[in-house]
Amino acid sequence: MSTINIPRESTMQEIAQALNLIAISVTGQTPEVSTWASVQRIVRSGFGKKAFPVGSQLRVQHETYGEIIWDVVAHDYDKDPNGRMEHSMTLLSHDCVINSIQFDNTEALYKAETTMAAGTYHFTLLAGYDTSYGGGKTLQFTLTKAVPAGGVVMFPWSYNTQSTATKISTYETQVSTTALETVTVTEGTGGTDLGTADGKGALNHTHRIRYGSSNWKESALRQMLNSDKAVGTFWTPQTKYDRPPTWNASIAGFMAGLPADFLEVVGICSHVTKSNGIHEEADELNSSYETQDRFWLASYSEVFGGMENNVADGTQYPYYSGALAADRIKYNSSGAARFWWLRSPNPWVTYSVRLVRPDGSVGSDYAHSSLGAAVACAIY
Known part of the structure; x- marks a missing residue:
């Protein structure tokens, strides 16, 4: 009696994949791809350019943002940083996901490395910047509550707003969203000098305290x-x-x-x-x-x-x-x-x-x- 050797399922999958790659190589046409793993195998094999030429589209469903249509924008451009894979395929969403x-977000003016005691302080905004709205001015403020070490001082100076109309708010930590207190500022040099908001000393750059x-x-x-x-x-x-x-x-x-x-x-x-x-x-x-x-x-x-x-x-x-x-x-x-x-x-x-x-x-x-x-x- 003759014996028939039936290939294992994994072997059959490998054979099917090989036939798919041969089809791509010979015809340049994309065979039916049913899984992302099969897409990956095609890319790794080096046939991605033929199977999914630049301009091709693939789709995936996102639970929050719905269907994402991906445009193939490049091959062998974004690489495995560990050098394990020779080939890659870069995708960019066709529209805004x-x-x-x-x-x-808008950043803090100052971070308290040690406790910032209650009292009066002053700081100077970047010279020559948006002077029509108070850039370059020296402003002072008075805190009635201490800011603990790790806390921050915010000065969210908005677009087309006078710097003197902006208020100081303090927060217990960088992640806190509930202010310890909010106080007004005035022009002046009273109290402790915190420096100039140019990013070179203890204060952040003026650009980033406004716009991030x-x-x-x-x-x-x-x-x-x-x-x-x-x-x-x-x-x-x-x-x-x-x-x-x-x-x-x-x-x-x-x-x-x-x-x-x-x-x-x-x-x-x-x-x-x-x-x-x-x-x-x-x-x-x-x-x-x-x-x-x-x-x-x-x-x-x-x-x-x-x-x-x-x-x-x-x-x-x-x-x-x-x-x-x-x-x-x-x-x-x-x-x-x-x-x-x-x-x-x-x-x-x-x-x-x-x-x-x-x-x-x-x-x-x-x-x-x-x-x-x-x-x-x-x-x-």
Whole structure:
């Protein structure tokens, strides 16, 4: 009697996968792909460019944001930082996944390294900056309650508002949202001198006490995109002046709503982002730094190509090579063209982040503004 050897299920799967890869190699056509794991295998095999050419679309369902349509924007661009995988496929959401979200919030003026006693203090705003609204003035205030070590002093000087009309509020910690007290300011030099708000001494830079930080590495939005945790549980201060974003008590981590099988194939990638030329807490000015993320925002150079202030953060995605302005327009869930964040700063200020306007042109806005977010990731 003859014996028939029946292949194991795993062997049959490997055979089917091999046949799929042969079909791609011979015909250049994409076979039916039923799982994210099969997409990953095709990418790893080196046939991703044929199976999913730039401009192809894939879809995934998010529990909070609904269906996400991913555009394939590059191959072998975002790489495994450990060098284990030779091939990758970069995805960017076709439209804004999130309709409106703050990049980073207004920052603290001062952090108390030791207890800040009740009493009178004064500080000076950045010279030559927005002088029509009180820039450069020296302001004083009097606290009736001590600020404990680790607490912060806020001076949220708004756009087109006189600095003397802005009030000081103090908080027990960087994450506190209930003020210890709120007091008025007046012009004057009474009490203890806290210094000048230029980011060089004990005080934060004036730009950032008004409009937040344009640094992607330190941003609240970066934390949100790379977290799978619940509302209010994942944001932590990244600098001594950092404050909770306005959405901290209402938005869960982006990864929390994605299917497990999709997350299993999305890898951590290294990215270069430029720094501005005015002030940074930790990085060289007018330079660049590296982050490692599973989900991120595209950079100025990746969307528009080229450099700003002689610094590039990446190279242009093939998807945008030769693109018209209309090709860069993204819409919100209601179908309206939306401003959408990039991760790059406007290099000539410390508070402004690059974006794509609703007409597809480049622009910038305050980090504390709430705009759309188009999300990128890579499979390898």
